[in-house]
Amino acid sequence: MDSRLSSITDDKLLKEFLHYLKSDDKINLQTKRAIYLQILCVNCPINTTSIKWDYIDFAEKTWTISANEMKMGYSHQMALSTYAIKILKEQSQFCIINNGFVFPSFNRERRLHRDSLNKEKLLKIGISDETTEIALLG
Numbered sequence: 001m002d003s004r005l006s007s008i009t010d011d012k013l014l015k016e017f018l019h020y021l022k023s024d025d026k027i028n029l030q031t032k033r034a035i036y037l038q039i040l041c042v043n044c045p046i047n048t049t050s051i052k053w054d055y056i057d058f059a060e061k062t063w064t065i066s067a068n069e070m071k072m073g074y075s076h077q078m079a080l081s082t083y084a085i086k087i088l089k090e091q092s093q094f095c096i097i098n099n100g101f102v103f104p105s106f107n108r109e110r111r112l113h114r115d116s117l118n119k120e121k122l123l124k125i126g127i128s129d130e131t132t133e134i135a136l137l138g
Contacts, residue, residue, distance in 0.1 A: 033091050034103050034112055040084045049112040051102040053092070061085060 021027070021035060038048045047065055055064050063084075067075040080088070088102065097104035103112035 033087050052100045
């Protein structure tokens with residue numbers, strides 16, 4: 001069974017999702033920032049939640065994932081938009097754990113769990129079932 005979720009293809013659903021994400025107070029801010037970064041950079045959730053500060057070059061506005069962390073074994077570099085940079089800078093100001101991860105956690109993996117960005121989690125916090133026809137690349 002293919003467990004991946006479909007992507008947003010409807011402008012109305014995208015608008016509804018972004019409005020909900022912005023206005024919802026049940027999702028903690030770190031998770032919101034991870035979701036925004038996920039949308040902007042179109043990565044697999046594991047790459048977004050595993051991002052380390054060492055991977056970010058603010059001067060060059062790039063995010064580089066090393067080859068040993070990529071499934072295909074090739075390094076991957078992405079240009080970061082102004083808004084992505086803003087999200088990362090905001091995250092750095094409010095990051096309460098300094099363990100190298102952009103989205104740290106007290107869990108065993110020491111980072112935000114990738115399931116924080118999944119459909120079931122979003123359903124539990126109140127995003128409608130119709131809206132969850134969308135996903136954050138999974």
